[in-house]
Amino acid sequence: MAERLICASDAVAERSLAYRFTAHYGGRERNAILIRFQHKVYAYINECAHVPIELDYNLGDVFDLSREYLICSTHGAYYNPSSGLCLGGPCAGRRLHALQVCEHDDAIWLIDDSAPPLIENEIFSKHG
Numbered sequence: 001m002a003e004r005l006i007c008a009s010d011a012v013a014e015r016s017l018a019y020r021f022t023a024h025y026g027g028r029e030r031n032a033i034l035i036r037f038q039h040k041v042y043a044y045i046n047e048c049a050h051v052p053i054e055l056d057y058n059l060g061d062v063f064d065l066s067r068e069y070l071i072c073s074t075h076g077a078y079y080n081p082s083s084g085l086c087l088g089g090p091c092a093g094r095r096l097h098a099l100q101v102c103e104h105d106d107a108i109w110l111i112d113d114s115a116p117p118l119i120e121n122e123i124f125s126k127h128g
């Protein structure tokens with residue numbers, strides 16, 4: 001499995017704006033969100049389980065006012081941030097599409113079966 005750099009760790013604060021990125025998923029490039037919740041990072045395809053549109057009307061703004069749930073800005077479905085399970089709203093019981101991510105070396109990485117591994121020079125040039 002390859003890891004692809006998404007961003008530096010400090011780009012994603014606890015229960016704050018999501019970091020938006022793209023990921024190859026289901027045979028095409030998709031918009032995705034990266035969040036930090038209870039000091040762990042999670043990533044999901046940025047698509048509501050109700051209607052396939054992005055969760056955030058204001059870019060990256062996916063937490064509800066309590067900062068306990070992710071919320072869809074269109075019809076208010078709310079999701080468990082650590083599992084992607086919809087807990088209420090028109091798609092209760094369905095899930096966001098989760099992406100595997102990990103954090104090390106002060107950066108957050110997408111675990112990506114479809115991407116070739118980065119060589120060291122590519123990592124540094126992307127940080128730079």
Ligand code: FES
Binds near residue numbers: 049
């Ligand atoms: S589109 Fe998200 S709740 Fe309807």
